[in-house]
Amino acid sequence: MFGSTLVLTGSLLLSAPVYAATYQGTVDDTYTWTLDDQTDTIVFKQTLVPGATDELWNHWESYRHIVYGNGVTTPSDLNWFPDMADTITYGKDVTSPYCSTSTKEYIVDPENPDFASYDGAVYSKDFKILYTAPDGKDFIEIHPNCEKIELRNYDRSLPKKGFTVSSQNKTFAAYDGAVYSKDYSTLIAVPYDRETLELHPNLKEISDSQLEKPLQAYTVAEFNKYFAVYDGLLYSKDYSTLYSCPNEKESIRLHANLKTIASFAFRYHPFKTPLVLPKGTETLKLYSFYQCIGKLVVPDSVVNIESDRYGEAIYNGRDLQVICTDQVSVGAPYTTVVSEQELETYYNGSFNSADGWKKEDGSTYYIKPDGQRAYGWLQIGDEWYYFDAATGVLQTGFRYINEKAYDLGTTGARKHDQWIEHQGDWYYLNSYGAGAVKCWRLKDGKYRYLGADGKMKTSCWVKDYGIWYYLKADGTRYESSWAKIGNSWYWFGGSGAMAQNRWLTLADGKTYHFGSSGAMSSNRWIQSDGKWYYVGSDGALLTNTVTPDGYRVNADGVWVQ
Secondary structure, eight states: OOOEEEEEEEOOTTOEEEHHHHHHHEEEETTTEEEEETTTEEEEEEEOOOOBOOGGGGGGOSSEEEETTOOOGGGGGGOOOOOOOOEEEEOOOOOOOSSSOBBEEEETTTTTTEEEETTTTEEEEESOOOOOOOTTEEEEEOOOOOOOOOOOOTSSSSSSSSSEEOOTSSEEETTTTTEEEEOEEEEOOTTTTOOOEEEOTTOOOOOOOGGSOOOOOOEEETSSEEEEEETTTEETSSEEEEEEEETTSSSSSOTTTOOOOTTSSSSBBSSOOOOOOOOOOEEETTTTEETOBBEEEEETTTOEEOSSSSEEEEEEOTTTTEETTTOOOTTTTEEEEOHHHHHHHHHSSSSSSSOOEEEEEEEEEEOOOTTTOOEEEETTTTEEEEEEEOOOOOOEEEEEETTTEEEOOOTTTOSSSSSETTTTEEEOOOTOOBBBSSSEEEEETTTEEOOOTTTTOEEEEEEEEEEEEEEOSSSBBOSSEEEETTTTTEEEEEEETTOOOOOOOTSSOOEEETTTOBBBBBBBBEEEEEEEEEEEETTTOOOOOOOSSOOEEEETTOOOO
């Protein structure tokens, strides 16, 4: 599939060889590519050339800047990049606005006749249509001229946290980071990495596509006449239509008024216990149970199960067992047909109707008003509790749930918005009680970094959005200071970012050079912008002197030939 050659260019001067490496090759004998390992820029062009040795995969981490150059029309054809690129540039020949690679910023060649970029997003040339936004960016501003948004919610085309809209824009407005029509009656676009969202008081309509990626919690602004929340699920105001269930909600209680389950109401949902649809439920809309797993109990009242040529209400749910009588036609291979008597056992429940806290054999349980034992997360009063997904036993103390750290204390009540210590490791619990991961949090006035397991990192390197930091033994990072790590010296700026591939004049008045690894250069010649400089044993740039190997440099440190 891939082919490449290595091209080394270099020059020898004063016993200081300097080489710049570029790699080039082909993809499917269709695209040529060239990678500059100094700038981490890979350029694609659509040209037929002979294949060579495979090299592209060996530089997997080097694609910081991706350029779709001459002849490339469809960026989505070139989708092999696992990490987020800093920039993606669309050349003059690109005719498709969509790209499957993550990035922090899109740049469009001014000569491209179809597209333009604004605040890192891709628009039509006249800025009237927004096509795609960088998913590596927290917020984007919508262009004042934008009249139409065609962001694909299931693809990498949305910012993480929110949108802002200029007051000059006549078509759209923003509320709680989401994009609405100007009168707030229609929800247009929702950021992909939001856990909660408040719906505007004027909201009347939500398209199915906006519900493809359900949030962890919904709230509805006061005075909204069209939507309501029940047990954390989003419904129509009269609770007859269920629009969306948070995709990590384990304990699900459906409203008795339920008639219709909207498309994508349950998406990739793993039902820990059987989901029993209320009697009176009538309609399952297309993709309402999209790739769900577990057990679904369907009453005889369900008479409308939507489908089209691409799928049906229960789409690709091969691990979803649908339990119903022969009065309901769901279709193989999902269905387990039972008698009316067997179906009733799911509605009778395994406990009596008395709800509340129960103790059995030294373990604590909670019985819900429907007579069912609580499983998973459940809010009781103002507190959240977790009940074992298999047994329903109340959990206490520190534990990982769905790969996130929680502290449930001695009573089982979930802690939140605080630092906790467990077995010598520190964690930060967010507003939902989950241990924050892969992010910075303030502790005692200093930033600390939390790893993928939620633990505060110490005495190690951390790479965050392409920038390297070093964390000391107490978890704080070096800031505005030198640090000797291993056998090399490094400089870290005011925000803790490691200096690399640059010259810096520091407070001591001396100028230093830092290479691609970030290590301070010393006792060597350095070529920069076509000129040669020499740094001494302490790393400082030599000026107005003769170098140890006998060559003179001027007041700027440039070798005088």
